[in-house]
Amino acid sequence: MKKSILTILLLFVFTPIFAHYIWIETTPIGTLNNEHSIKIRFGEYTHGVIEKVNGKSFSSVKDFSVWVIAPNGTKTALQVTPQLNYYKAVFTPTEKGTYTIALDNKKMNVLDFTKYNYTIFKPQYHAKAKVIVGDVVANQKETNSDSIEIVDISKTPFTQNSKVILKVLYKGKPLAKNEVSIFVQDGWTKKATTNKNGEITFKLPFKTTYTLETTFEEKTPGKFKGKDYKLIWHCATYCINL
Numbered sequence: 001m002k003k004s005i006l007t008i009l010l011l012f013v014f015t016p017i018f019a020h021y022i023w024i025e026t027t028p029i030g031t032l033n034n035e036h037s038i039k040i041r042f043g044e045y046t047h048g049v050i051e052k053v054n055g056k057s058f059s060s061v062k063d064f065s066v067w068v069i070a071p072n073g074t075k076t077a078l079q080v081t082p083q084l085n086y087y088k089a090v091f092t093p094t095e096k097g098t099y100t101i102a103l104d105n106k107k108m109n110v111l112d113f114t115k116y117n118y119t120i121f122k123p124q125y126h127a128k129a130k131v132i133v134g135d136v137v138a139n140q141k142e143t144n145s146d147s148i149e150i151v152d153i154s155k156t157p158f159t160q161n162s163k164v165i166l167k168v169l170y171k172g173k174p175l176a177k178n179e180v181s182i183f184v185q186d187g188w189t190k191k192a193t194t195n196k197n198g199e200i201t202f203k204l205p206f207k208t209t210y211t212l213e214t215t216f217e218e219k220t221p222g223k224f225k226g227k228d229y230k231l232i233w234h235c236a237t238y239c240i241n242l
Helices: 002-013
Strands: 021-026 036-044 065-069 075-077 087-091 097-105 120-133 148-152 163-170 179-183 189-193 199-203 209-218 222-224 227-229 231-241
Touching (some): 021 097, 021 209, 036 120, 120 227, 148 209, 163 209, 163 231, 189 199
Antiparallel strands (some): 021 036, 097 120, 148 163, 163 199, 179 189, 179 209, 209 231
């Protein structure tokens, strides 16, 4: 599995989409009854590559849905508006607690990478972020029961040097021994591997934005939009903005 994922990343020169990922960027602390903005970006944060909304790369992944889940469990779809290099969405917190923001894209076209010594596959993305209103910090809601996701189970708000605890789930169950990449600007990258409970723990040494990515190959053939594929390439991301 690791070799196959590496193959995808090495194909960046031919297919930028698979060195790229989608992430949700937002301020982690919200204010009750005040409008809160989020940005949906596509690119490679660690290399400073952020695609423009009207570019070919972003256009290939724009068929997504995004929503917010309030502390009481209410799920609300968010409308997005295109900006120069991100899609913007807003919501207004009406109660204190932890809000989960999630994006899903399972509508991307099947790709044939056999000429690059890979396979024919169906890619899909899932991205998340968290907003805390008030003093109570709760676990993020689970939002992707039929694919991969990162769930934040940290006990305190994020500050520099604070501890982060994340759990990777695949179809609702902990995904053990799966690699997670932690990206910061200027090429700073750290690799972590989930434990038997699907969890990773790390600290935030810099006051900056962190993007995280984890992937998984589901080697089950199928058909999408009339095209056969050999496997599904699942990608989940999470963003921490200090």
